[in-house]
Each structure stands twice: as structure tokens, then as C-alpha cells.
Amino acid sequence: MAKSSDSSVILSKGSESQGLGTFGGVFTPSILTILGVIMYLRFGWVVGHVGLWQTLLIVTISTSITLLTGLSISAIATDQVVRAGGAYYMISRSLGIETGGAVGIPLYLAQAFSVALYTIGFAESLVQVFPGWSQTLVALITTILVAVLALKSADIAIKAQYFIMAAIALSLVSLMLGHSVEPTTLPVTEVPGSVGFWAVLAVFFPAVTGIMAGVNMSGDLKDPQRSIPYGTLAAIGVGYVIYMVIPIFLNQWADPSTLLAEPLVMRRIARWGDIILLGVWGATLSSAIGSILGAPRVLQALARDGILPSWLKWLGRGHGPMDEPRMGTLFTLGIALAAVSIGDLNLIAPVLTMFFLTTYLVLNVSAGLETFLQSPSFRPTFKVHWSLSLLGAVGCLVVMFLINAVATVMAALIVLGIFVWLQRREMQGAWGDVRNGLWMTLVRTSLFQMQTTPDAKNWRPHLLVFSGAPTKRPHLTNLAVDLTHNRGLITLSSVLPSGARSASQQDALESTIEDYLDKQGIEAFVRLVTAPDPFSGMEKLVDAYGIGPLVPNTVLLGDTEAEHTRDRFCQMIATCHQARRNVLIFRSQPEDYPDFNPLPTNHRIDVWWGGLQTNGGLMLILAYLLRTSGRWRNADIYLNLVVANDQAKAAAEQNLESLVKSLRIGAIPRVIVARDRPFDDILTTTSKTADLVFLGLANPEDNFTEYYLDLQKRTTPLPATIFVLASEELEFAEVLQRDG
Structure with missing residues (x-):
């Protein structure tokens, strides 16, 4: 019988003073992943199809689901000491090692492939400015440089994100100081309003799903129980404000046809157009850095808990005073480079989005069950009613089907397959989880609902x-x-x-x-x-x-x-x-x-x-x-x-x-x-x-x-x-x- 080691006892080698703070460790990677390429390249398309008021409603609905997930994350994070592994760690300690592994492995792969997605996106935008460059070569070099930055240290990578944040901030200022533009001279291939409300929401929703970038840094934080809730909720709030303001300027300064025909219409609207390019490049690079930082830490926790096969146990090693997963980073770099060599990841991109949303869904379920059962061991300082967490889970599930029903089913089958594989290995965690409490609650409820006299219709021998x-x-x-x-x-x-x-x-x-x-x-x-x-x-x-x-x-x-x-x-x-x-x-x-x-x-x-x-x-x-x-x-x-x-x-x-x-x-x-x-x-x-x-x-x-x-x-x-x-x-x- 395979038995996992409890990675909660493998403490960070550094003292608290060496850990990352709320702003650098959680808020920065989260907000930079939220303010991504969809904001620059698809926000105009959203406004062009559904108009200002429905755009604001889409932003509000999408952010509400992310907010509910953020509240669930905050409840779990303030109840337990969150070690390396972020979302995987939280889920495995709540719903059991099989469920944690079933979500954690796809979550790692999604983050590893996301590195390639973002570096390819960066290369595509760069080649548009410098047409003579090779897109694949640029993507490969960018991927290696991003990995080297992460290998050097998480702290340096976080500091690099400060410069990227500054570039994005300047691009937003340039946009808000912009002006009206003449209607487009490009051919308009879509008629405004030809895409429905829910289809537009499905396109926009991935823009608000960046909160895992901060949670995945849990093992490097000075005070995870404080930093995760404060940093995550702050990033969600700031992102919501920005996303509510931008449509107002887009609607005021460009007509719907222009918004639909020109993906980079912000460059024409902004006072300093080229700064928008810096924002696009910064958004892709920051997302790539967030993924290359987060993925190896999830992999490290999976290896230490015995989720991965024994021949991959070396991926659990940590180095330096911050216990950094250098071997895991190199392993992730190999996967990312292989994906970049393929070039076109559009076919698997929807499935990767489903893995992120599946993680959100399960986190909501974890927090909802823990709160509903009211076990004496669950004592979060950040309290959230169980109904809000389960509402967040339902919202995630609905959005998954709206975005891509086929990808949702594929992701569910993959998660189920990993769950069955782990069950057959008879994994056992050295920690308790919520499942016994859930069964106890169901048994108690059922016992009080059962008839005290024998029932002929349902009789069978006990x-x-x-x-x-x-x-x-x-x-x-x-x-x-x-x-x-x-x-x-x-x-x-x-x-x-x-x-x-x-x-x-x-x-x-x-x-x-x-x-x-x-x-x-x-x-x-x-x-x-x-x-x-x-x-x-x-x-x-x-x-x-x-x-x-x-x-x-x-x-x-x-x-x-x-x-x-x-x-x-x-x-x-x-x-x-x-x-x-x-x-x-x-x-x-x-x-x-x-x-x-x-x-x-x-x-x-x-x-x-x-x-x-x-x-x-x-x-x-x-x-x-x-x-x-x-x-x-x-x-x-x-x-x-x-x-x-x-x-x-x-x-x-x-x-x-x-x-x-x-x-x-x-x-x-x-x-x-x-x-x-x-x-x-x-x-x-x-x-x-x-x-x-x-x-x-x-x-x-x-x-x-x-x-x-x-x-x-x-x-x-x-x-x-x-x-x-x-x-x-x-x-x-x-x-x-x-x-x-």
C-alpha cells in the first residue's frame, strides 16, 4: 500500500524574514496574470458585440465567480498552514490525497503548457513589429530566459514583475489619456451583436482567472495565512475596477465596427500608442513568469506526497534557503520547450482553461464542505458561509460548459482517470481530510430519516x-x-x-x-x-x-x-x-x-x-x-x-x-x-x-x-x-x- 509523506512537515528551510510578502508574493503575480492579453486584444471585441452595459454585466458576473473562489481560498488558507503546492496542497488536505492528486497533476500540466502559450503569444506580437524574426526561435529563447530568471531565484523573478507591472500601468494611463479614433478602414468580418451574451462571457472569462498565480507561491511566502487572502482579494478588487473602467473609454472613443475589426485598437486610442505594445509584451511575459514559478512548486509538492511514480521522486528536492524547486523548474522547462517546438497549442488551450476552472471548482467545494460540516478542527479566521462557496462551485461549472463543453468533458475524464489510478494505488495521506466528516453527516441524516419499523418494500437482509x-x-x-x-x-x-x-x-x-x-x-x-x-x-x-x-x-x-x-x-x-x-x-x-x-x-x-x-x-x-x-x-x-x-x-x-x-x-x-x-x-x-x-x-x-x-x-x-x-x-x- 503506497503511503504518502506529509509535506506539511517539510518546512521551508528559510526563516520567515526570507519569505515573500503579500504584495510581491501574491498580489503582484495575481494582478499581472489577471491583466493579460485578453484585456489588450479581446476587450474591444467584447464591447463591440454586446455594448457597454452588457460588458459591465459580463465583467461583474465573471469577477463574482472569481471573488467567491477567492473567498473560499481565503477560508482554507486561514485555517491551515499552507505549504508548497498552493491549490493542490489545500485540496489534498481537505478532500483527500486522491482528489488533490487528481486535480494537482492536471493543474501542473496546465501551468507548464501555459508557459509555452504565453511565450508563443509574446513571440507572435514581437514578430508583428519585427517581421523578419523567427517566431519559434523567439519563443524558445524567451522560454529559456524566463526559466533562467526563475532558477536564479523566485525573489528576482518577482522583482522583474515589478518592471512589467510598471509597463502595464503606463499602458493603462496612456489608454485613459487617449482620444477618439476614426472608424476603421479595415474590412469588418463580424456584425456587431452577432455573438450572443453568454458566448461573449465565455471568451472574456479567462481574463479573471489569474488568482492561482499567487496561491501557487504559498511555500515561498513569509506569512501564507495572511498574504493569500489579502493579496488574492486585493488583486480581484483592483482587476475588477480596471475592467469596469476600460469599457467606458473603449465605448466612448471607438465605434463597434472598429472595435471588432482591430484587435489592437487600444494602440490607436492611446496617447502613446507604442506603450500599449509594452503592455501586451509585459502581460504575456508576466503570465509566463507566474506559470514558471508556480508549476514547479506544485510538482514539488506532488512528488513529496508520493503522488508521482517513485522514479520521479527526485522532483521533490528543494535547493537553497528558500527550498526552491530547481529540478522541478528544469523539468517544467523541458515540457515548455517541447510544447513551443510544436508551435500551435490552440487545440489544447481550452482543456488547459478547464483544468484551471476545475481547480477553482474543487477549491469551492472544499471550503463549502468544511464550513457546512463545522468540524471542530476547521477554524478559519476568515469566515465564509458555505452557500457562497458552493455557489462559486456551481458558477465555475456553468462557465466551463459555456466556454467549451467538449473540453469540459475531456478535462473531467482526465481528472477522473487520475483519481481512479490513485485510488487503485491505495494512497494514504498522513493527515485527515473532510471525507469522513462528510460521510458521518450523511449517515447521521440518513439514520434520522429512516423508519423505525421494517418496510416491506425496501426490505433486504442485514x-x-x-x-x-x-x-x-x-x-x-x-x-x-x-x-x-x-x-x-x-x-x-x-x-x-x-x-x-x-x-x-x-x-x-x-x-x-x-x-x-x-x-x-x-x-x-x-x-x-x-x-x-x-x-x-x-x-x-x-x-x-x-x-x-x-x-x-x-x-x-x-x-x-x-x-x-x-x-x-x-x-x-x-x-x-x-x-x-x-x-x-x-x-x-x-x-x-x-x-x-x-x-x-x-x-x-x-x-x-x-x-x-x-x-x-x-x-x-x-x-x-x-x-x-x-x-x-x-x-x-x-x-x-x-x-x-x-x-x-x-x-x-x-x-x-x-x-x-x-x-x-x-x-x-x-x-x-x-x-x-x-x-x-x-x-x-x-x-x-x-x-x-x-x-x-x-x-x-x-x-x-x-x-x-x-x-x-x-x-x-x-x-x-x-x-x-x-x-x-x-x-x-x-x-x-x-x-x-
């Missing part, structure tokens, strides 16, 4: 199996599995002598049994109790095991031939009956019941019929459940009824055939004429070739021990036999005959 060690009585475990179909509950129980084992030894034995069941693919609980004798322990479990309405309704145990324990055995049957627990006594040797491998078809089950009332209905239900299980698939169920003479046979056959037809369980009616033969002879002669026999058991009353001893003697010649005693306050005939 078995308390007195199996002892399952390896010694596999036939009892197999029978329980066949009867429940992995739908009912199975509890395998064993009684240990008082004082035979310490509490730790008892826990170890329970774990051993659970491991055995897991290897056999059997879903069952294990319950061990101590008692002076086995029957006292069994009675203790029958009396006390369960919670609320969820208690075993059926007890399954093996037969006993020991004379000195027969009285106590029969007394325990009476105790189960009085406690309203159905009793199944399996009279068989282990070799008489099939092992875990399926049997061939056409085996035979004999049910000896005394009517639908009392035991008859339960026996038929159990036989039907066996017939529809894997081991007994399509076995023949013979419903045997004994009549005194030939005169009674015709009417009995007609009634039995009508009953079998109405029950729809595939039973074969068989009426047997006694002709003065004893029932024991009929039973032995008829069922000696069956594979399994069901017989009803009388209610425990006076002289029950003598009755049971006599029954054992009479059934000795039979193959594997199950004695059935229906004890629940339930008409089992109603389970079989559902009239509405």
Missing part, C-alpha cells in the same frame, strides 16, 4: 454473522455475500474469551480480518467482543449491536453437534427470536458450499413449502436472492409441497402455479403425493440430489432442545441445509406480493 475467524468458516461468509448482493450490510462477528487478548491485540486481530476481507473483495464490518463463553457474547451482540433503526435484522450462524452446548445453542436461538431477529442456521460442512469462484449454472435449491405465512415467505426471498447472485446464477428453485392424496394434488398444483407466476421469482412448483409415506422419507428421497435445502424452523417454545435434536437427526442425510426462523414484525408475504 446480516450479523457469527463466523469466528472467516478463514475457518468461509461457507458462512460466502453465504452472507450471496444473500446481500453488496446491498445489505454484513457484520462478521467473533467472541473472544475474557482476558484472552489485550485491547491492542484485539485491534490487531480485527485489522487482520479486515485485510483478509479486503483481499477477497468482501464488503463487511468486523466486530469482536469478549465474554465468558461464546453464547453470552453472541447474545450481547444481538442485544446491543447497531445504532438507531440500523440494526442487523437477521442472524446467520453454523449448526452445532456438541451435546454439552446444545441447550445454550437453543437458548440463544430463542433470544434472537425474542429480539425480533430472523435466524438462519447453516447446517453444512465448508466443503459443501461453493468457494469464492462462481459455480456452473443449473444448480438446484429446494424450498419445502408450508405457505407464505411465517417462514415460507422468508425462505422464498432468500432462495430468490441466492438465485440472482453470482455464485448461484440461474439456479433452479423447486417449491416443494406435500399433499395427502391424488385428489388434493390437482387443486394444489393449480394454486401453487398461480402463486409462483404472481411472485415472479422463477420458482418451479412441485406437488408431491405422500401416499402414507412419512415426511422424513419424502424429504430425504426428494432433496438428496439438491445443492441446497431450505427448511422452516418452529418457534422456540417448551422442549425446543428436544425438537431441535430430532430435527438434526431427521436431516442428517440431506446436503447443505438452511434452517429458517422468521422473527421480524414484518409480513414477508408483502415483500413478495407487492400490489402497490
Whole structure:
């Protein structure tokens, strides 16, 4: 079983004074990724199609979803110490290592390929100014230089972003000091308003999805719990203000046709047009720097947690006082250079956007669940109501489908595939997560919603199996599995002598049994109790095991031939009956019941019929459940009824055939004429070739021990036999005959 190491214990090697602050570590990379190429090259297109007021509405809707995600991030960040890995770290510590890895691996790849996307975008814009340059060569050189900057140190890379921020700020000032422009002379290929509101929103939305750039620097921050919420929310707020102001100038200074025909219309509007080019170049380079800084840190956390295959463990190494992921940066550079060499990443770009939005969605779900469950361990200083987080998750999902439904499905399949792969590796984190709390809440709610009285429509056996060690009585475990179909509950129980084992030894034995069941693919609980004798322990479990309405309704145990324990055995049957627990006594040797491998078809089950009332209905239900299980698939169920003479046979056959037809369980009616033969002879002669026999058991009353001893003697010649005693306050005939 693979077990991850807890990267939360791998502390940054530097002191707090060496960490990045809120402005440099979170706000700067976030705002520079938000104010990207869409602002420069597509904002005019947005205004040209939907006009000013709908543009402002699009900005508000898009930013609202990002704001809700930012609030969720702030709640998680102020509850836990956020180490390297940013969003991956938060998700894995909340929803579990499988979910964290399923989101973290695609998130890393998206960031790694984003480096290539941004450097190719930078190269394209540069080649437009210098047509003689090679776009691929420029992109390759730019990618290497960006990686070298990141390798030198995150601090230097962040300082480089200050100059880029200055260039973007100057370009915005130049735009706002601009002027009206003459209508375009270029051919207009699109008619204003030809693209709908939601389609335009889908184009604009990626412009507000840059908040991960700051979160991914979590391992390099001086105070992540303070910097992440303040820096992230500040970047969202500043970005919103800028995005609300720019459309006003675009709408005032250019007509819709010009906005649609000229992607770089801002260059004509601005007072100093060439500064807009600096802004475009700065936006692409800052996004590339943010990605080359963030991606290796996610990769480092994935490697340290054991998510990646063991041969990639070296990617978790850190260097220098800031524990910088140099090996991860080189690895990411290799991926980015390969992507740049391909040149055209337009086909995978939508899927990359989906990975970012999937991360946002899962972060919202994490915060929403943590807040809703109100676990004592979740104590964020930045409090957000769970409904806001889940609203953010819904918003992310809707926008994903609006942007590209096919890419959404592809991204979901990739995330699901990684999740299944990690589950099969049986990853275990050395930290708790929200899943147990979620299941506990669901179980609690379900228990209080369940009826306290048995319900015929939804009845199925919930078995308390007195199996002892399952390896010694596999036939009892197999029978329980066949009867429940992995739908009912199975509890395998064993009684240990008082004082035979310490509490730790008892826990170890329970774990051993659970491991055995897991290897056999059997879903069952294990319950061990101590008692002076086995029957006292069994009675203790029958009396006390369960919670609320969820208690075993059926007890399954093996037969006993020991004379000195027969009285106590029969007394325990009476105790189960009085406690309203159905009793199944399996009279068989282990070799008489099939092992875990399926049997061939056409085996035979004999049910000896005394009517639908009392035991008859339960026996038929159990036989039907066996017939529809894997081991007994399509076995023949013979419903045997004994009549005194030939005169009674015709009417009995007609009634039995009508009953079998109405029950729809595939039973074969068989009426047997006694002709003065004893029932024991009929039973032995008829069922000696069956594979399994069901017989009803009388209610425990006076002289029950003598009755049971006599029954054992009479059934000795039979193959594997199950004695059935229906004890629940339930008409089992109603389970079989559902009239509405």
C-alpha cells in the first residue's frame, strides 16, 4: 500500500524574514496574470458585440465567480498552514490525497503548457513589429530566459514583475489619456451583436482567472495565512475596477465596427500608442513568469506526497534557503520547450482553461464542505458561509460548459482517470481530510430519516454473522455475500474469551480480518467482543449491536453437534427470536458450499413449502436472492409441497402455479403425493440430489432442545441445509406480493 509523506512537515528551510510578502508574493503575480492579453486584444471585441452595459454585466458576473473562489481560498488558507503546492496542497488536505492528486497533476500540466502559450503569444506580437524574426526561435529563447530568471531565484523573478507591472500601468494611463479614433478602414468580418451574451462571457472569462498565480507561491511566502487572502482579494478588487473602467473609454472613443475589426485598437486610442505594445509584451511575459514559478512548486509538492511514480521522486528536492524547486523548474522547462517546438497549442488551450476552472471548482467545494460540516478542527479566521462557496462551485461549472463543453468533458475524464489510478494505488495521506466528516453527516441524516419499523418494500437482509475467524468458516461468509448482493450490510462477528487478548491485540486481530476481507473483495464490518463463553457474547451482540433503526435484522450462524452446548445453542436461538431477529442456521460442512469462484449454472435449491405465512415467505426471498447472485446464477428453485392424496394434488398444483407466476421469482412448483409415506422419507428421497435445502424452523417454545435434536437427526442425510426462523414484525408475504 503506497503511503504518502506529509509535506506539511517539510518546512521551508528559510526563516520567515526570507519569505515573500503579500504584495510581491501574491498580489503582484495575481494582478499581472489577471491583466493579460485578453484585456489588450479581446476587450474591444467584447464591447463591440454586446455594448457597454452588457460588458459591465459580463465583467461583474465573471469577477463574482472569481471573488467567491477567492473567498473560499481565503477560508482554507486561514485555517491551515499552507505549504508548497498552493491549490493542490489545500485540496489534498481537505478532500483527500486522491482528489488533490487528481486535480494537482492536471493543474501542473496546465501551468507548464501555459508557459509555452504565453511565450508563443509574446513571440507572435514581437514578430508583428519585427517581421523578419523567427517566431519559434523567439519563443524558445524567451522560454529559456524566463526559466533562467526563475532558477536564479523566485525573489528576482518577482522583482522583474515589478518592471512589467510598471509597463502595464503606463499602458493603462496612456489608454485613459487617449482620444477618439476614426472608424476603421479595415474590412469588418463580424456584425456587431452577432455573438450572443453568454458566448461573449465565455471568451472574456479567462481574463479573471489569474488568482492561482499567487496561491501557487504559498511555500515561498513569509506569512501564507495572511498574504493569500489579502493579496488574492486585493488583486480581484483592483482587476475588477480596471475592467469596469476600460469599457467606458473603449465605448466612448471607438465605434463597434472598429472595435471588432482591430484587435489592437487600444494602440490607436492611446496617447502613446507604442506603450500599449509594452503592455501586451509585459502581460504575456508576466503570465509566463507566474506559470514558471508556480508549476514547479506544485510538482514539488506532488512528488513529496508520493503522488508521482517513485522514479520521479527526485522532483521533490528543494535547493537553497528558500527550498526552491530547481529540478522541478528544469523539468517544467523541458515540457515548455517541447510544447513551443510544436508551435500551435490552440487545440489544447481550452482543456488547459478547464483544468484551471476545475481547480477553482474543487477549491469551492472544499471550503463549502468544511464550513457546512463545522468540524471542530476547521477554524478559519476568515469566515465564509458555505452557500457562497458552493455557489462559486456551481458558477465555475456553468462557465466551463459555456466556454467549451467538449473540453469540459475531456478535462473531467482526465481528472477522473487520475483519481481512479490513485485510488487503485491505495494512497494514504498522513493527515485527515473532510471525507469522513462528510460521510458521518450523511449517515447521521440518513439514520434520522429512516423508519423505525421494517418496510416491506425496501426490505433486504442485514446480516450479523457469527463466523469466528472467516478463514475457518468461509461457507458462512460466502453465504452472507450471496444473500446481500453488496446491498445489505454484513457484520462478521467473533467472541473472544475474557482476558484472552489485550485491547491492542484485539485491534490487531480485527485489522487482520479486515485485510483478509479486503483481499477477497468482501464488503463487511468486523466486530469482536469478549465474554465468558461464546453464547453470552453472541447474545450481547444481538442485544446491543447497531445504532438507531440500523440494526442487523437477521442472524446467520453454523449448526452445532456438541451435546454439552446444545441447550445454550437453543437458548440463544430463542433470544434472537425474542429480539425480533430472523435466524438462519447453516447446517453444512465448508466443503459443501461453493468457494469464492462462481459455480456452473443449473444448480438446484429446494424450498419445502408450508405457505407464505411465517417462514415460507422468508425462505422464498432468500432462495430468490441466492438465485440472482453470482455464485448461484440461474439456479433452479423447486417449491416443494406435500399433499395427502391424488385428489388434493390437482387443486394444489393449480394454486401453487398461480402463486409462483404472481411472485415472479422463477420458482418451479412441485406437488408431491405422500401416499402414507412419512415426511422424513419424502424429504430425504426428494432433496438428496439438491445443492441446497431450505427448511422452516418452529418457534422456540417448551422442549425446543428436544425438537431441535430430532430435527438434526431427521436431516442428517440431506446436503447443505438452511434452517429458517422468521422473527421480524414484518409480513414477508408483502415483500413478495407487492400490489402497490
